[in-house]
Amino acid sequence: MPLEALLFDVDGTLADTERDGHRPAFNAAFREFGLDWDWDVPLYGKLLAITGGKERMKHYVDTFRPDFDKPSDFNDLVAELHKAKTRHYTAMLAEGNVPMRPGVKRLLKEARAAGIRLAVATTTTPENVTGLLEHSLGKGSTEWFEVIAAGDIVPAKKPAPDIYVWALEKMGLKPEQCLAFEDSENGIRASRGASLKTLITINDYTRDHDFSGAAVVLSDLGEPDAPATAISGTWEGLGYVTLESLKALHRS
Numbered sequence: 001m002p003l004e005a006l007l008f009d010v011d012g013t014l015a016d017t018e019r020d021g022h023r024p025a026f027n028a029a030f031r032e033f034g035l036d037w038d039w040d041v042p043l044y045g046k047l048l049a050i051t052g053g054k055e056r057m058k059h060y061v062d063t064f065r066p067d068f069d070k071p072s073d074f075n076d077l078v079a080e081l082h083k084a085k086t087r088h089y090t091a092m093l094a095e096g097n098v099p100m101r102p103g104v105k106r107l108l109k110e111a112r113a114a115g116i117r118l119a120v121a122t123t124t125t126p127e128n129v130t131g132l133l134e135h136s137l138g139k140g141s142t143e144w145f146e147v148i149a150a151g152d153i154v155p156a157k158k159p160a161p162d163i164y165v166w167a168l169e170k171m172g173l174k175p176e177q178c179l180a181f182e183d184s185e186n187g188i189r190a191s192r193g194a195s196l197k198t199l200i201t202i203n204d205y206t207r208d209h210d211f212s213g214a215a216v217v218l219s220d221l222g223e224p225d226a227p228a229t230a231i232s233g234t235w236e237g238l239g240y241v242t243l244e245s246l247k248a249l250h251r252s
């Protein structure tokens with residue numbers, strides 16, 4: 001079956017959003033609410049095991065803050081905190097300080113020009129996706145993506161395959177017609193769970209993750225003047241990921 005579509009994770013894959021984006025946005029929300037919660041870089045790495053911001057905050061309280069006296073409306077507090085966090089995060093995006101990872105824009109443009117269909121499958125909140133696309137990829141780039149599957153649209157977040165299954169159904173595609181792009185173990189468990197061939201680009205938080213089942217694990221997508229390196233699997237491309245090299249990976 002020919003390659004018809006590319007499905008992209010967002011956080012860690014399109015852009016390095018977690019350490020200097022989501023993390024400080026959570027901390028700003030905690031301060032706003034007068035909480036003494038503070039997520040430093042190593043702690044946030046541990047918390048990333050739980051996908052979804054609301055789920056992550058609940059996990060933090062249960063695991064790291066047994067001293068916290070949960071109010072009876074704890075779920076509402078978490079929802080309000082998450083709204084504040086999203087406000088802080090999208091304000092950061094609007095400043096345009098969260099760049100796309102190497103090769104992302106180049107590859108998306110190449111795929112688009114060749115009529116390859118594009119989609120997003122992510123755990124993060126929908127407005128975070130559009131904010132990142134519009135401010136970091138370019139105005140109007142949200143329209144490049146036929147489907148943006150995000151956030152609470154499916155109740156079971158990654159590593160459940162549901163978000164990918166939802167996107168495939170919406171596009172009327174079989175997994176064999178697509179490639180997925182991920183950066184994390186929870187991400188590849190979701191994409192492989194939906195039977196998608198998956199290309200991994202690692203980042204500082206995910207380099208030691210278990211990427212069993214990946215078609216290839218790369219440092220990044222690379223650029224002509226800054227080639228990607230293969231972490232595992234063979235990569236016979238030009239040194240950077242092109243549509244032609246993706247088609248070869250898809251056939252293999």
Ligand code: XBP
Binds near residue numbers: 122
């Ligand atoms: C991303 C997530 C999200 C973000 C924060 O995972 O797990 O929770 O960290 O965004 P993936 P929200 O890259 O696998 O999609 O606070 O909006 O959830």
Ligand code: MG
Binds near residue numbers: 009010013182183187
């Ligand atoms: Mg990710």
